[in-house]
Amino acid sequence: MTIMIYTKLIKYKRGDVILVLFPNSDLRTAKLRPAVIVQADNLQTELSQIIVAMISSNLSRAAHPSRILLKLNSPEGLQSGLLTDSVVMTDNLATITERAIDRVIGDLLMDKVDIALRHTLNL
Numbered sequence: 001m002t003i004m005i006y007t008k009l010i011k012y013k014r015g016d017v018i019l020v021l022f023p024n025s026d027l028r029t030a031k032l033r034p035a036v037i038v039q040a041d042n043l044q045t046e047l048s049q050i051i052v053a054m055i056s057s058n059l060s061r062a063a064h065p066s067r068i069l070l071k072l073n074s075p076e077g078l079q080s081g082l083l084t085d086s087v088v089m090t091d092n093l094a095t096i097t098e099r100a101i102d103r104v105i106g107d108l109l110m111d112k113v114d115i116a117l118r119h120t121l122n123l
Contacts, residue, residue, distance in 0.1 A: 081106025
């Protein structure tokens, strides 16, 4: 008897807004929160890891060149899948395993994120 098991392969891409178990700064705890994938597509490191930037609903964090304010009533906000005005924090990056990703909720154009990343990484 042959048993066939089909698994759904999920391909994540740069700019996907995901819900992920994002590590806290103590690296011992984590919280399910939105993040955006900032890693290059087809990086091919042979690791099941993805680099993401945290997304926060704390708007007081927005006033920094490493951060992007996302208003829900903007075109970017509408396609993000977020539930509230938020801040993409490119100064809070994490490398997470694909298993930590709960689901994709939307996507972002990466123009503003790239500018913020260049500031964060001094590129």
